[in-house]
Amino acid sequence: MCGKFFEDFKINEKFITPARTVTETDLVLFAALTGDYNPIHTDEEFAKKNSIFKTRVLHGLYTLSISEGLVFRLGLLDGVPAASLGWNNVKFTKPVYIGDTLHLELIVTEKRDSKSNPKMGVVVIHYIMKNQRDEVVMEADHALYVGKRT
Numbered sequence: 001m002c003g004k005f006f007e008d009f010k011i012n013e014k015f016i017t018p019a020r021t022v023t024e025t026d027l028v029l030f031a032a033l034t035g036d037y038n039p040i041h042t043d044e045e046f047a048k049k050n051s052i053f054k055t056r057v058l059h060g061l062y063t064l065s066i067s068e069g070l071v072f073r074l075g076l077l078d079g080v081p082a083a084s085l086g087w088n089n090v091k092f093t094k095p096v097y098i099g100d101t102l103h104l105e106l107i108v109t110e111k112r113d114s115k116s117n118p119k120m121g122v123v124v125i126h127y128i129m130k131n132q133r134d135e136v137v138m139e140a141d142h143a144l145y146v147g148k149r150t
Contacts (some may be wrong), residue, residue: 003078005149006121009108017070019103019132022058024097030062058096063138067127070104081147085122090140094131101132109141121146 031037036059039046047056064087096102110124123146129138 003076003080003082004146005080006111006123006146009123009146010073011108011111013108015074015076015104015106017104017106019101020066020070020096021101022066024098025088026062026066027056027058027098030059030065031070034059034061035079036050037134053095054075058098058100060092060138063096063102063129064090064140066102067104067129067138067140070102071106071127077144077146083145085143085145088141088143090138092138094137095136096131096137100137102129102137110111114145119148121148 027041031042040051040061041056041059046055048054051057052086105128107126107128108123109126110122112122114120114122123144125142126146127138127140127142128136131137
């Protein structure tokens with residue numbers, strides 16, 4: 001599958017990713033990779049007694065990381081020179097629990113030519129992550145450096 005070059009993206013264009021269910025293994029591996037063993041993520045008894053959620057919740061940054069995996073599954077940038085320029089306005093609006101099924105709704109909100117490289121452009125995509133109850137659990141704006149066709 002060939003991805004989209006800068007010219008192919010349209011303002012207000014929308015995409016919906018496939019979904020994925022969060023597992024216990026996901027949470028444990030993320031804690032191990034990052035060293036973030038905060039008991040709100042890793043200790044069920046602590047979470048039951050001491051957190052407002054009354055059970056373990058997924059790391060916010062892992063929720064953001066999952067969003068990138070879901071976008072990858074769309075193939076939007078397959079074979080296209082691209083890089084992440086950064087994230088803005090990241091908000092974790094609801095907790096994500098083990099067993100939640102997540103998907104993303106994407107909206108292209110901005111595109112402009114690169115100031116430093118005429119072969120590249122900047123595309124900003126608004127991410128809206130929802131769970132199986134259609135509740136928004138995360139929102140963010142992702143700026144991407146995307147190659148031009150010409």
